[in-house]
Amino acid sequence: MFELSGQDVGEAQLLVDGSRLEALRGTRTCARWRWSPGFQAGETEFELRLPDGRTRRARIVTDADTRKLTRDDFDAMVRDILEDTFALFSLSPFRRAVSRGAGGPVPPIARLEFLRTRIGELEQVVARIRRAPRRRLRAEEAVLPWHKARHATGTEIVRSFRSGRVLRENHQPPRLPVQLRGHLPELIRVRRRTDTFDLPEHREMAACLRSWRDWLRAVSGRLSAASLPGSDGAAWAARLQALALRVERMRQEEPFAALPDAPATLTITSLFRNDPTYRDFHRLWRDMNLGIASVFGDFLAMPLSRTFELYELWCYLRLARAVADRWGVEGDGVSSLFGVDGAGLTIASSSLVLSAGGGWRLAFQPRYAEFWTRGDGRGSYSRPMTPDIALWRQVDGVPTPLVVLDAKYRVDQGLADALTSTHTYRDAIVDTKGGVVNSAVAEAYLLTPHQPAAGGQFETLPMPDRLFAPDYHRAFRFGALTLRPGMQAIEVAASLDAIASGLES
CATH class of the missing domain: 2.60.40 (Immunoglobulin-like)
Structure with a gap:
């Protein structure tokens, strides 16, 4: 308070x-x-x-509420959603670029939240670069009159005899060294070494900062023109204008000030590979490009407080990418995930189905109405059910039983409250082919960012850790699996193996 x-x-x-x-x-x-x-x-x-x-x-x-995901997890999910979207989009039959301009629809809130935190981290990286910037020694040759070349070396004087007039000393007693025999070049070529910030990497980094500033200003102007005073749109317009000002301040400081123009893209060089600070700038450059790309969708149009809905889409796209890597894509099996128009790339909001090799199908929010209203005889016996994710196989045109996944952002004791919907999906979705009512769900799991304690026999583990025990899964075909933002692709693939193992036999 x-x-x-x-x-x-x-x-x-x-x-x-x-x-x-x-x-x-x-x-x-x-x-x-x-x-x-x-x-x-x-x-x-x-x-x-x-x-x-x-x-x-x-x-x-x-500090974040320990029952919910942190801001870093939110940013990681937005980054993964955008990266997975581009990776899956590259497997589709669409062949067009996804623009990064400021035109078209206003970017969704999740992308703006993501960019906002990237600017804060960018300021820290630029401050570290400013404290110890890379310089380049540059040699210059200046032609000076003999009376101004006070610090010329003997080698420079001797080299200058090759061209220009040669003067003869008339002063007595002579002041020139004996080796010059009373002669001196009228003009002496002196080499100077100066250090400079004018590196190709600095030029490209300055151009990127300028490009981001212009994008933020353009989007801010469009939001301001389309929003009423005091609305969320007007507030975001002011925030983006402030972010653009912060980026401009970074661009005006050394080592980026007064550099020639360059393309607003980074070329991988040894500096970006080997210097940790410059490598961090390159990572943020990738994040910024993801954030300003024209990717839209209902699940990106949400504030930070609706992260649990973003978690559902994140889980699906992470698993979809793992499925595509594991079994490949069947025909144009990813086409239903996206829509492409002049504004950019739009992620479909529901009822997504990825068709992979081997008959594998991964659906996002499939709707199972009452089974007597469906032609395939598979549905609910009570009310329409919409699980978050469903995995199954088509074998000779016949679908196998489902693995139902319920994505919940809760951790710790909050998982116990989330079990109800998972039980409901397992029990209420049935298959009635042949006039016999059988359960259509082979396995049901919660997907959660919760990290359980060390394993053991599930009988000895407290809730909710027992839900993650492998022997609990084998015994009941039920439980929970960890899917946390920041997991590596190999960890997501291991989770997919655990989910799909029951359908492969």
């Missing part, structure tokens, strides 16, 4: 990342607000609006 004391502060407003906090009952001299951090993690911006029109801003560091 926040409390503000003072004269006539009862009408003050407190905003967190542009959203007004719930005000509690107060008095003219005391205002109170309630705030639940929820998904807020890392740095959070507060704005206090006083009744007299003055504003105060501050940034505080918060």
Whole structure:
């Protein structure tokens, strides 16, 4: 809870990342607000609006609610969704570029949230580069009159005899060294060594900063023109304008100031490979390009507080990419996942089905209506069911029983509350071919970011750790699997093996 004391502060407003906090009952001299951090993690911006029109801003560091995913996990999921989208899109029959311009629809909120955190990390990397930038020694040759070449070396003087006029010394006693025999070049060529920040890498980095600044300004202008004052769109327009200003400040500082133009792309060189700081800039460049790419979809149009819905799509695309790597894609089996138009690439919002080799099918949010309304006899015997993910095989045109996956962002004891829907899917979805009612679900699992403790026999493990035990899975064809943002592709593939093992036999 926040409390503000003072004269006539009862009408003050407190905003967190542009959203007004719930005000509690107060008095003219005391205002109170309630705030639940929820998904807020890392740095959070507060704005206090006083009744007299003055504003105060501050940034505080918060910890995430341990029952929910952190801000870093949110960013990792957005990055993975965009990367997996491009990887799967490359397997589709579509052959067109996905633009990165500022035209077209306004970018969805998840992408803007992702870019916002990348700018903060970019500032830290640029500050490290500024403290120890790479320089290049450059040799220059200057032609100076003899009386100005005070620091010329003997080698430079002797080399200068090759061209130009040669003067003869008339002064007595002579001041020139005996070796010159009273002669001196009129013009002396002197070599100078200077260090400079003008590296090809710095030129490209400055061009990238300029490109990101222009993109942020353009999107901010479009949001501002299309939004009402005080709306979320207007708040995001102001945030993007502030982000563009921060990027411009980075571009105006050394080693990026006053460099010639270059393409706004990074060429892999030894500097980006071997220097950890420059390697971090290259990683952020990839993230920024993902964030500004024209990828849209209902699941990207959500704020940080709706991360659990983003987790569902993230789980599906992670598994879809693993399925495509494992069994390959059957024909144009990924076409249903995307829509392509002039605005860019759109991820379908529901009922996605990936068709892979060997008859494998991976569906996102398949809808199973009452079985008597469906022609294939597979459906629910109570009400329509829509599990998050379903995996099965088509063998000689006949579908095998399903593996149903229920993606839940909860961790720790919150998993126990999430089991109800998983039980429901396993019991209510049936197959009625041949007039006999059989369960259509072979296995049912929760997908969660929870990391269980060390394993053992499931009888000795507490909840929720027993749900992750392999012997629990073998005994009941039920349980939970860990799928956490930041997992490597080989770990996701191992999870897929565990899920698909029952259908391969």
